[in-house]
Amino acid sequence: MKRIISMVITVFLITGCSVSVPANPIAPIKIIQSECNLDEAEQLMLKAWKPAYDMTKDYVTMPKVKVKSFKEFLSSYDFSYIDEYFVEDTYFSSMAKHGKNNEMALDDEGYIIFDSAYHGTYIPTIYDARVDLIEAYYEDIIYDDEYSHHNEKLLKVKEASPGDIEDTLSGRYEGTLSGHYRTSVFKENEDGRWVLVNIEGILGYSVGD
Template sequence: MKKIIVVSIIIAIMLSACSNTIKPIKVKETEFDLSEAEIILKKAWKPVNEITNSKFETRPNIPIKSSNEFFNIYDFSYMEEQRLRVHIFEVIVDLDNNGKVVTDNNGNLVFGEGNIINYIPTIYDKGVSIKRAYIKETKYKEEYSSLDKIELVIEEESNSKIIDIASEFHRKNYFRRNEHGEWILYDIEGTTAIGWER
């Protein structure tokens, strides 16, 4: 098993251009219970764990015709819909040189059929643990109060028990509550996936 590349990203919420120069007046961090953080993290990453096999391949083991079918089968409801879910899908599906999904002779999507396969580590995996969890409250001046936010940040790291190809794994997970009070993963920073050669 040969590691090829670690795909790392920062998916950032894009604010208005002027907000780039606006500084918060207060940032407060409060430690969050690690056991509760693990439950929240597992809800968000459960569908990825479901499509990751014992060979460290993150790919569905059933025929999939489209992205809509993929998301109907696997429950990504605890992950932000517009960007993050799409990013995860595009990491594991094969794309051609024009960025279009590759299909086989039966019209099914192709997931890592070549020499390179992607593995997305999650909290379910041996060797992945939570380093820290905290509530981050960011406040701005009253005229910019629309930028105020409360986030749950969960930091993951690898330890000596993780598979060699993922030895440098690290990820920050950013959650916000939805209208039902549920924590939804809307941003990640760090390792998304690890590509390795069969």
């Protein structure tokens, strides 16, 4: 029987509207939370997770493009609401097949191989009927005056499934996706656009034997 294994990114939990952090010269002294309009957050999530949705077929999320470089890959989907480093790590390098010396495997024509048999992953998104947005808020991260150049503002959007996601992988896999949760972390880029830079919680589910 195949089983569903959750791929978990380390979760950092911060509670309350204002959080004081123990004194540390390289740690923030305060984190202030403020509410974000959930409808606006939903529109941002639809844009940021559209590439994952476009890559998903039969509950496997895998790039379906023929590219020879990361630059070509960037132009294959609309990643304008995702930080480039996140794109490279989450959708490009980690989903490409690797050969000897950890080099990306190429086919006979020199195209990078994205192989679901090698690394099959299902990434649930806001486009899934059973994934709901539950909260959106800003975090102002404030450092001591000496390190105030590290001050930043983040937007965090939480999503979860109501209870267990039933076996939506009908016929392909057995089992359930239970307790799905994820927080998408956005940061304004130089153009003033909120882009996805990180996640907290479960990215996706891979199939193991």
